[in-house]
Each structure stands twice: as structure tokens, then as C-alpha cells.
Amino acid sequence: MTLWIFLALLALASGALLFFGLGGRPVALTRRDGSVAILNDQLAEVAADRDRGLISGAEAEAAEIEIKRRLLSVARRTEAAPERRGSGRATGALLAVAVPAAAVLLYLQIGAPEVAGRPSEEVAAQRAEAAQVAALTAELKARLEGDPEGGPTEGWVLLGQTYMTMGRYEDAAGAFASVAGREEADSSIQSRYAEALIAAESGVVTPKARRVIDRAIALDPANPAAVFFLSQAREQEGALVAARALLVERLDSADGFQPWMELFIASADRLGEQTGDAPLDLARYAPMLGGGRGPGAADVAAAQDMAPADRMAFIESMVEGLAARLEDEPGDVEGWMRLIRAYDVLGRTQDAAQARAGARAAAEALPGDDPRRDAVLRALDGG
Structure with a gap:
């Protein structure tokens, strides 16, 4: 409710500025106003010259008659073609209504009026927590890089997983790359490395990621993550039948229910819609x-x-x-x-x-x- 009161006051204030700012007297003189002002000045000058004796009374009277004739001429032109002095106020009134209304409509379209604002304490706490995680992550990286023996594999894997959670996929790929060539780097580490590379490219399986996937498959052909990424690579190559076959084959070779099966079935069915294959029955596997x-x-x-x-x-x-x-x-x-x-x-x-x-x-x-x-x-x- 406080938000809406604030927005209403803001709309009224902006509307008032637009209405009175555009609806008042124009800052710049119109042509008629300028002509009248000049002629009035001339009348004043004629009177002053007469009072100082610079011109005679007859000359002054003749000059005043001519100036007043011009004033009447200006007045007649104004009546024949009246200036739209009210257009500024009309424009101001229109904008005073249209601008706040458009702002409200835009907010309702792309905003979230039904969502309560978060307290500043909550936002501050979340920022502090994120800063703490970032600091600890930087400290972990510094320790691993400063280790003369290259840092333990488990530490690099933890760093990579933390970067993945933070959405820093390129950094995660770098962390996994630091240990991917080690003798103890098993298929799980290779598939995590491949995942980071794919995430860093917004889901595209690059040639580098494909080589890492192949290495993970070579170490463990049953690694479900590696099989899933290999299917993704085949799909991007246009080999939809082969991509689906990889998923189905891994499902059929599973020893009992596994938590990744639903994801495999969903992906296989999505590919099946394009290859013409019937949907898989989840109850068959689970x-x-x-x-x-x-x-x-x-x-x-x-x-x-x-x-x-x-x-x-x-x-x-x-x-x-x-x-x-x-x-x-x-x-x-x-x-x-x-x-x-x-x-x-x-x-x-x-x-x-x-x-x-x-x-x-x-x-x-x-x-x-x-x-x-x-x-x-x-x-x-x-x-």
C-alpha cells in the first residue's frame, strides 16, 4: 500500500509540473505580443520627444495617430486569425494525464505489483552472504594456486562446483581443467569439466567439450552425465536418432531405478517427437x-x-x-x-x-x- 501511495503522489507531482509548466504563459513572446510592445514603446518615445521640445505638437499628434493605426491593424489581424494560446494548456492537460497513466500501465505490464518489497535488512544480509562466499572462494583459489604441489584434486573440484553454483562457468571450467589431466581424474571429474564448458557456451557442445566428453565415456561408458552430454552433442550435430538411441540404451542397461531416469526419458521423448518414435513408459523403468x-x-x-x-x-x-x-x-x-x-x-x-x-x-x-x-x-x- 505504501508503494502505491508513493507512486500516486509521484504521478500527481509530475502531472502538475506538466500541466502548469506547459499550460502557463509562454516564455517566448508571440509575433503579436512583440509588435504591440514595439508600437507602445514608440508611443512612449513620441510623448517623451514632445515633452522635451524635440518635435512640435502637430508632429507628435500625427505620429501618435499613425502608431495607433498600426496598433488597430495588429488587433484586426489577431481577430481574423486568433492565436491558439490555449494549446499549451491543452497539451499540458493531455500530458498530465497520459504520462502517469502510461507509467502505471508499463509497471503493471513488466513490474510485479503483487510482490512485496524485500526489507533492506534482508537485501543487506543476502549481499553480505554473497560477499562472504565470494571471499571464501577467492581464498580457496589462492591457496590452491599457491600450493607448490598444485593443490589437492578435491580442492579444485570443490572450487569448480562452487563456481558452477555461482554461475561463473568459465571460472568453473578453469578449475576443473587444472585437474582434468591428472591420473586420479576419473570420469566424474571429466563430465563435470564438460558440463562447465557447455554451460560457458550457453549450452553449445564445442569441439573442446566433445573431447572431454569422449574422455569421460572412455573412463566409464556407464557415466550417465557423460552419456547425456554425448547425446546432446549428437543432437546438435543433427543425428537425432543416434542421440535418442544413446539415452534409451543407457536406460535399458540400468540396474534398477536411478534418479536420472526421468530426465533421460523426457529428453528421449522430446527427440522422439522429431524422429517419430513412441514415448517411453516411465513405469517400465521406475x-x-x-x-x-x-x-x-x-x-x-x-x-x-x-x-x-x-x-x-x-x-x-x-x-x-x-x-x-x-x-x-x-x-x-x-x-x-x-x-x-x-x-x-x-x-x-x-x-x-x-x-x-x-x-x-x-x-x-x-x-x-x-x-x-x-x-x-x-x-x-x-x-
């Missing part, structure tokens, strides 16, 4: 999704080789799906325990606490002779 199985710690860990954004989006969707089902089936003790583990892995402590309350309520509702009751309650109590 029949437990329909039954409400939620991701556990192993499921979340198995998604670590996926692109960060895709990985988190998929895991979050799985977790939210399980949480939604438990609202309808609050008595599913096993479901609550899986949800607790998923929240713990994701670091969502508050949600995990709420899930523990749901699990406790479900366990306490079980019959006393149900062995799950005591087992769940002991687990929730840390026993």
Missing part, C-alpha cells in the same frame, strides 16, 4: 513411482553425476511427490522414513523435522504388537 516410493540416500547419491540444475530439479520433484502422497496416506510409516532420509540428504532440516513428526504419529497409530512400531520409534529417538 514402476515404484506410481506406488509412491521416495528417493532415499542412495538415490540422491546416484544423481551426483548429473548436471547440478537437472539433478536438483529431479530430486526435488521426487521428494515433493512423495510428500504429497503422504498427505493423503499419513499412515505409511515406511514412506515417512524414506522422506526423512531424503530431506536429511538434501539438508532440509526443518522439513525433515516435520517428516519425523509425521513418522512418529504414523508409528504410534500402529497396533502394539506391530514390530514396526517400536523399531520406528527407536529410530526416531536415535536408538
Whole structure:
């Protein structure tokens, strides 16, 4: 409400400036005003010359008659073609209404009037946190670069992952490049390096990224992230059938459900729309999704080789799906325990606490002779 009051006052102020500024008397004289002023000055000069004796009374009278005749002539021309003195006020009135109205319409179109402004303390806290992260990241980089032995591989990987989270993809690629040639650089590091290179080019798989992808595939042909990026490269080359086949082949070779499957299926179906292939059946690879199985710690860990954004989006969707089902089936003790583990892995402590309350309520509702009751309650109590 405060914002709208401020905007209204601002609109009124700007409208008043436009109205009175353009609607008042013009600063520059019109041609008529100039002629009248000159003739009046001439009349005054004639009178002054007569008073000083420079001209006779007859001469002064004749001059005054001629000047007054010119004044009448100017007046007649003005009546025949009246000046539009009111046009400035009309223009001011129009702009006084149009400018604020246009501003409001533009704000409603591209602004967010329904979103409350964030307190300055919150903005300051976020900026301070971002500055702290940037400082710690710079310190980590300095330590790694200052290490005479080149810095530990784990440190460079952490730096690269931090840069990815910050959206500094070129810096992330540089961090992964520092260790990509090391003997201990496995397929996971290579695929992370490829991901950073692709992100730095706005999703384009460059020849350099393609070489890194091939290296990741050579180290581990089953690396889902490397397979996904290779499919992306084939798609950009125009080999849509081959790109889709890579995804389907990896899906078929998986040993049981994996968290990256939904992303693979979505990508394969998108390609299938262009190749004429039928959509894949998610239940074929993950029949437990329909039954409400939620991701556990192993499921979340198995998604670590996926692109960060895709990985988190998929895991979050799985977790939210399980949480939604438990609202309808609050008595599913096993479901609550899986949800607790998923929240713990994701670091969502508050949600995990709420899930523990749901699990406790479900366990306490079980019959006393149900062995799950005591087992769940002991687990929730840390026993």
C-alpha cells in the first residue's frame, strides 16, 4: 500500500509540473505580443520627444495617430486569425494525464505489483552472504594456486562446483581443467569439466567439450552425465536418432531405478517427437513411482553425476511427490522414513523435522504388537 501511495503522489507531482509548466504563459513572446510592445514603446518615445521640445505638437499628434493605426491593424489581424494560446494548456492537460497513466500501465505490464518489497535488512544480509562466499572462494583459489604441489584434486573440484553454483562457468571450467589431466581424474571429474564448458557456451557442445566428453565415456561408458552430454552433442550435430538411441540404451542397461531416469526419458521423448518414435513408459523403468516410493540416500547419491540444475530439479520433484502422497496416506510409516532420509540428504532440516513428526504419529497409530512400531520409534529417538 505504501508503494502505491508513493507512486500516486509521484504521478500527481509530475502531472502538475506538466500541466502548469506547459499550460502557463509562454516564455517566448508571440509575433503579436512583440509588435504591440514595439508600437507602445514608440508611443512612449513620441510623448517623451514632445515633452522635451524635440518635435512640435502637430508632429507628435500625427505620429501618435499613425502608431495607433498600426496598433488597430495588429488587433484586426489577431481577430481574423486568433492565436491558439490555449494549446499549451491543452497539451499540458493531455500530458498530465497520459504520462502517469502510461507509467502505471508499463509497471503493471513488466513490474510485479503483487510482490512485496524485500526489507533492506534482508537485501543487506543476502549481499553480505554473497560477499562472504565470494571471499571464501577467492581464498580457496589462492591457496590452491599457491600450493607448490598444485593443490589437492578435491580442492579444485570443490572450487569448480562452487563456481558452477555461482554461475561463473568459465571460472568453473578453469578449475576443473587444472585437474582434468591428472591420473586420479576419473570420469566424474571429466563430465563435470564438460558440463562447465557447455554451460560457458550457453549450452553449445564445442569441439573442446566433445573431447572431454569422449574422455569421460572412455573412463566409464556407464557415466550417465557423460552419456547425456554425448547425446546432446549428437543432437546438435543433427543425428537425432543416434542421440535418442544413446539415452534409451543407457536406460535399458540400468540396474534398477536411478534418479536420472526421468530426465533421460523426457529428453528421449522430446527427440522422439522429431524422429517419430513412441514415448517411453516411465513405469517400465521406475514402476515404484506410481506406488509412491521416495528417493532415499542412495538415490540422491546416484544423481551426483548429473548436471547440478537437472539433478536438483529431479530430486526435488521426487521428494515433493512423495510428500504429497503422504498427505493423503499419513499412515505409511515406511514412506515417512524414506522422506526423512531424503530431506536429511538434501539438508532440509526443518522439513525433515516435520517428516519425523509425521513418522512418529504414523508409528504410534500402529497396533502394539506391530514390530514396526517400536523399531520406528527407536529410530526416531536415535536408538
